[in-house]
Structure formats: structure tokens, C-alpha cells
Amino acid sequence: MPNSAIQTKEVNTTAQQNWWENAVGYQIYPRSFKDSNHDGIGDLNGIREKLSYLKELGIDFIWINPIYASPNIDNGYDISDYQAIHEDFGTMEDFQALLNEAHALDLKIIMDLVVNHTSDQHPWFLESKKSLQNPYRDYYHWADATKDLPPNNWQSFFGGSTWTYDETTGQSYFHVFAKEQPDLNWTNPKVRHEIYQMIRWWLDLGIDGFRVDAISHIQKEPWDFNITDNQWAPFMNVSGIETYLQELKAIFNEYNVMTVGEASGVPHHEAAAWTGDTGYFNMIFELEHCERIGDLGHQKGSVPHLKYTLNQWQTSLADNGWNALYLENHDTPRSVSVYGDDSPEASKALATVLLLLKGTPFIYQGQEVGMTNYPFGSIGEIDATDTIHFYHTLLEQGTISKDALAIATNWSRDHSRTPFQWENTLHGGFSTAEPWLKVNDNYRMINAAQKDLESSSIYHYYQALIRLRKQTDALIYGRFELLLPEHPTIFCYTRTTTTETWLILVQLDREQTTISFPNSWDYSDWKEILTTTEKQPLTEQMILSDYEAHVYRKITS
Structure with missing residues (x-):
């Protein structure tokens, strides 16, 4: 069972760091989080109702997906008024109340900044x-x-x-997205002036930062650019973008707020230029680890690719820059379904990997209770525009409807957008009305209320991990090293400072496997601090199975 007690705590002698380096974030997709006015759509007052739940979890800031006025062609990423709240979510007064109450609980609020494009109704x-x-x-x-x-x-x-x-x-x-989302012309200084004024308006309101959407697409190649191997190359991290990013950075620096860039197309070896000492953002989201394997319609995440990619990013930003860590978000399926078998054991194993890496972890709503992918039975249950388009394209190509549905929904964004499962009541306690998307029927067993019924719940394990990472500098600033890099299912790494080393050992599979560590190690030096199963001393040879995770600590001076 989990045991997060540490007998001795490393004194934090590190110079004062940026607050986000020691923080854990929580992403809220407001339409699906909590409905307070019983119209089937989540809202700002629903978030307010659950602030104490988030505080209890141990997170430090909340990233809220777009809540601006919008026709909702792309669920808020098509903005028609940057300085108005969509009526589905409430009012500007509701937002100010949320901001004030969050700050009173020492929780910060990060907004989505969508400036590559607007709505065609703007x-x-x-x-x-x-x-x-x-x-x-x-x-x-x-x-x-x-x-x-x-x-x-x-x-x-x-x-x-x-x-x-x-x-x-x-x-x-x-438009790089839907036709209802025309791209802004960043070469026009008037456009940039308007955008910068809007950014200052929100920052003056008191928010704590931005997640900057699709920012690597704001610069385009000339229209006669010849595409060779990468079809997205004409509008992905194109030369000249640095001019605009420097201007954004200058504004952000005035307010000393947290910024996270969604940096599609930025490879790990260029990441330091985006988030290093002279970079544009405090951290960036990479998209490289989301590789799929398997037959169409039955694809899963690749654990070897996950290890390989995260190792590259950890290594590339080891001395300059900072990682934004995530396994799922509003644009991806549920990680416990992608890399696991929908079980509590798999949820805890993945949490162990994520929360003890170097960087700022982002927990996506429902991840902390083990929410899984939805078993879509028809295309009518889908809202995501890209999934619907993919489905109809497959039909036009001659794919039978059953197979087209399986293929199109396999990796659909709507898996992560189904309403939050709060309790074992109608609609999972999300709303008393029919929700905008169906609630997964497994809400009867998978819900937030289980935390009050089970001391071994996924939620409580997340709490233990969050407490653990904040108790020592090694799990914040310690150097990362991947061990057993070739093993297909074991994710093992160390975090090291001059005074201690932590070893994180996770089996990301149900099958039993045997691993070996160097015979030169003094295994008596290692103490087990946290586990998802029975405690097991670290030894030269170990047998692991069933998504078990172990966290060990060794004092070195």
C-alpha cells in the first residue's frame, strides 16, 4: 500500500525559483467539468463548487480551456469575442468570482490564449x-x-x-484548422497591436498566465512554398516566427506570469530556444510522445516510444529550459486506455511515471480518478469535428460503417471530453440534465466519490505523489537518467542531486517480467518510500507484474 512518509527531508537550499517549477497543474475542460445550473453544460460556477476538491488533491494552478464567446464550431477554440464569456459558462462576474475564490485558496488560474486564428464570426x-x-x-x-x-x-x-x-x-x-477558424495575419502590426492589448487586459484582470494555443503556426511560408516530406511544414515553426514570440515574451515578462506554449513541430533539440534562459515561454507542450501502434481501430500507445521521447525531452532540457509534462489532455484519448487496461493499477503506474519526472506535471480532469475512454456506439455520439470528418471520409473510401466508426473514434478527442464522473448518481453527478456528451456508464464504479470510500483510491495515490515531489529538491530539480532503456514495458529512471538519489520503477504491463540492476550497487542503501502494491526491497534482480510501481530513495551524503 502507499507509504509516502520520509524520515528525513532535504532542506531546500536552492535559490528562489520560479513558482511553476515546484507546482502541479490541473487542466479543466469547462464544458465537461461540473454543471451548476442544470442545462447539461459545465460552467464557471461549477468549477467554483469544486475548488476545495482541487485544493485537497494538492494542485497549485488550474488551466482552463477557452471560455470566451464563440459559435462553438471547435468547442471554444473559434473565438468571436476575446473579452467576453460564453453564455454557456456564465458571466464575467462569475469569472471574477472564480478568480478571487481560487486566489483565496492559493490556487492560480491559467487561461487559454488562442491567437493563431479567430472565429469567422469575429x-x-x-x-x-x-x-x-x-x-x-x-x-x-x-x-x-x-x-x-x-x-x-x-x-x-x-x-x-x-x-x-x-x-x-x-x-x-x-485556415490551418476548420474553415470557420480563419488565421490571423501576424505580419500586420495592427493585428499584433490588437492582440497585445487584449493580452494586457486579461493580465490586468489578475490572471496568472496563459497556455498559448497553436502558437507555432502563426508564421506561414510563401504561398508558392514547395512541400516535400512534411505536409504541415508551410505553417509549423516557420522561420521568422521568433520576431513575434519575442514581442509576446516582452509582455509576459512585464507581468511575471506563467506561460506554456503549445509548440507543435518544435523538436526536442530546438526546445531550449523556446523555453531556455533566452526562450519565449516558461515551458512548452511537446506532441512527439503520442505515437500509436496496432491495427486501425484498435491502436494503443507505444510504451517504448513514450520512454524514448520523454527521455529525449528530459535530456535536451536538462540544463536549459523546462518541461511541461502530460499524458492526456482535451485533444487526446485517456492515458489509462492508451497505455494501460483501464484498471486502477494502470492509472497509478502512469501517475508514478508522470508526476516524478523533471518538469511541471499537468493532470487532466478525471485522470486522478481513473476515467477511461468511451465506447462510442454511433457517430451521433461524437461531437469532435475532425472525428466526424474522418468518419465520413472513410465511408466515401468504401469502408463499412462499423469499421469506419472504430477507426475514426479510436483516437478521438471526445474520449477525454465526456463529462466528469463525480459520483454514482444520474449522469455521474455532472448534471441533473442530459449532458452535452454522454457520460461513460462506468461512472458507477469510476467516480470522484470513491476517494471517500477507499483509502487506496487512485485519487489518494495522486495526493501521495504530489506531496512526495514537493518534499525534496531532488524530485523537482534533480538530474534525470533513464535506466533499462531497451525494456519494452519497464519505465525506470533516477532523479539525482548531490545529496540523494531517487529510483522510480514502473511496470507498464499486466505480464510478469524480470529485470536486473548492476551488481556493483549497494542495495542496502535504498529505502522504499512509495509503492502501489506490497513493499519490495530493491535488489539486483526483480520480478514485476500487474502495473506495479515502486519509488526508492538513497541518501548519498
Whole structure:
């Protein structure tokens, strides 16, 4: 059983660090977190209701997905008014109350900043469409085209062309996501001025930072750019982007807030330029570890690739920069389903890997209670635009509907967007009304209320891990080293300072496996601090199975 007691605590002699380095974050997808007004949609007052739950968990800040006014073509990532709250979520007064109550509990609030694109219903774009001479025309990317011949053959992330033709003006506008999400033209200084004013408005309101969405896409190649091997290359980390990122950084530095860049297309060996001593953000989300293996419709996450990728990022940012750590978010399936078998054991094993790495961990809502993927039975249960598009594309290609559904939903974003399972009551306690997405039927066994019924719950194990990482500098700043790198299911690493070493040993599989450590080690030096099963002394040869995890500590001076 878990045992997080440490007899001696390393004194923190490290110079004062940025607060986020010692923090644990919690991501909230507000539409699915908690419904306070019984309309089937989560809201700001629902988050307020659960602040004590989050404080008890031990987290330090909350990242809230977009709550701005929006037509909701892409669930809030298509913003029509940056300085208004969507009516589904409440009012600006509700947000201010949330901010004040969170701060009273010493919880910080991080907002989503979406500035690669707006909604096509944003006043800027409505003006931009009116004529070639409109003052807002150059707020977006327009190019000569015909209805049947776009300016180039670039493809969007959501499928189809990056261009949509406008009959009124006889040109096409550019969008890397849905056609309802036109990209802003960052080369226009007026656009940047408007964006920077908006950023300052939110920071002056008192928020504690931003997760900056899709920021690596704001610079585009010339329209005649020739694509070779990477179809996203024309709008992913394109040269010249550094000018705009430096301007953003200057504003963020004025307020000393936390910033996390979603840096798609930034490889590990370039990460320090984005998040190092002279980088643009405090940390960045990488997307490289999310590789899939297996047959279409039955794909799982690759544990060897997870180990390989996280090792690269830990190593590349070892001395300069900082990692933003996550295993799941609003754009990915549930990690316990991707890398595990939906069991509490797998949830705890993955939590052990995540929370003791070097960097700032982000827990996604429901991850701390073991929420799993949803068994979608029809495309009508899906809301995600990209999943629906993929499904219909498969049908057009001749795939039978059953197989098309399995393939399209296998990795759907909606797995992580089903409503939070609070308790064993109607709709999982999320709402008294029919929710906007169906609640997984396993809410009867998997829910937050289980923490009050089981001392060995996943929630309590997360608490133990969070407490543990905050008790010693080694689990915050200690050097990372991957052990047993070639093992297909064992994730083992050390965190080391001059005074102590921690060894994190996790089996990410149900099958039994035997591993060996160097015979030169003095195994009597190691003390087991935390485990998901029965305590087991560290020895030269060990047998592990059933997603078990062990955390050991050795004092070196």
C-alpha cells in the first residue's frame, strides 16, 4: 500500500525559483467539468463548487480551456469575442468570482490564449470579408483564387484544403484548422497591436498566465512554398516566427506570469530556444510522445516510444529550459486506455511515471480518478469535428460503417471530453440534465466519490505523489537518467542531486517480467518510500507484474 512518509527531508537550499517549477497543474475542460445550473453544460460556477476538491488533491494552478464567446464550431477554440464569456459558462462576474475564490485558496488560474486564428464570426473577420479595400482585410490571409482552384494544395489539420473561397470578393482565405477558424495575419502590426492589448487586459484582470494555443503556426511560408516530406511544414515553426514570440515574451515578462506554449513541430533539440534562459515561454507542450501502434481501430500507445521521447525531452532540457509534462489532455484519448487496461493499477503506474519526472506535471480532469475512454456506439455520439470528418471520409473510401466508426473514434478527442464522473448518481453527478456528451456508464464504479470510500483510491495515490515531489529538491530539480532503456514495458529512471538519489520503477504491463540492476550497487542503501502494491526491497534482480510501481530513495551524503 502507499507509504509516502520520509524520515528525513532535504532542506531546500536552492535559490528562489520560479513558482511553476515546484507546482502541479490541473487542466479543466469547462464544458465537461461540473454543471451548476442544470442545462447539461459545465460552467464557471461549477468549477467554483469544486475548488476545495482541487485544493485537497494538492494542485497549485488550474488551466482552463477557452471560455470566451464563440459559435462553438471547435468547442471554444473559434473565438468571436476575446473579452467576453460564453453564455454557456456564465458571466464575467462569475469569472471574477472564480478568480478571487481560487486566489483565496492559493490556487492560480491559467487561461487559454488562442491567437493563431479567430472565429469567422469575429467582428474583424466579418469586416474583412466585406471588400478588398476594407480596413480589416489584411487582418487575415487572403489570396487570389477561383472556386475550383485554391492558391495552393496545402491541407488543413481538420482535413481538406487550407483555403475557403469567398464569392463576394473572389478570393480565398486561409485556415490551418476548420474553415470557420480563419488565421490571423501576424505580419500586420495592427493585428499584433490588437492582440497585445487584449493580452494586457486579461493580465490586468489578475490572471496568472496563459497556455498559448497553436502558437507555432502563426508564421506561414510563401504561398508558392514547395512541400516535400512534411505536409504541415508551410505553417509549423516557420522561420521568422521568433520576431513575434519575442514581442509576446516582452509582455509576459512585464507581468511575471506563467506561460506554456503549445509548440507543435518544435523538436526536442530546438526546445531550449523556446523555453531556455533566452526562450519565449516558461515551458512548452511537446506532441512527439503520442505515437500509436496496432491495427486501425484498435491502436494503443507505444510504451517504448513514450520512454524514448520523454527521455529525449528530459535530456535536451536538462540544463536549459523546462518541461511541461502530460499524458492526456482535451485533444487526446485517456492515458489509462492508451497505455494501460483501464484498471486502477494502470492509472497509478502512469501517475508514478508522470508526476516524478523533471518538469511541471499537468493532470487532466478525471485522470486522478481513473476515467477511461468511451465506447462510442454511433457517430451521433461524437461531437469532435475532425472525428466526424474522418468518419465520413472513410465511408466515401468504401469502408463499412462499423469499421469506419472504430477507426475514426479510436483516437478521438471526445474520449477525454465526456463529462466528469463525480459520483454514482444520474449522469455521474455532472448534471441533473442530459449532458452535452454522454457520460461513460462506468461512472458507477469510476467516480470522484470513491476517494471517500477507499483509502487506496487512485485519487489518494495522486495526493501521495504530489506531496512526495514537493518534499525534496531532488524530485523537482534533480538530474534525470533513464535506466533499462531497451525494456519494452519497464519505465525506470533516477532523479539525482548531490545529496540523494531517487529510483522510480514502473511496470507498464499486466505480464510478469524480470529485470536486473548492476551488481556493483549497494542495495542496502535504498529505502522504499512509495509503492502501489506490497513493499519490495530493491535488489539486483526483480520480478514485476500487474502495473506495479515502486519509488526508492538513497541518501548519498
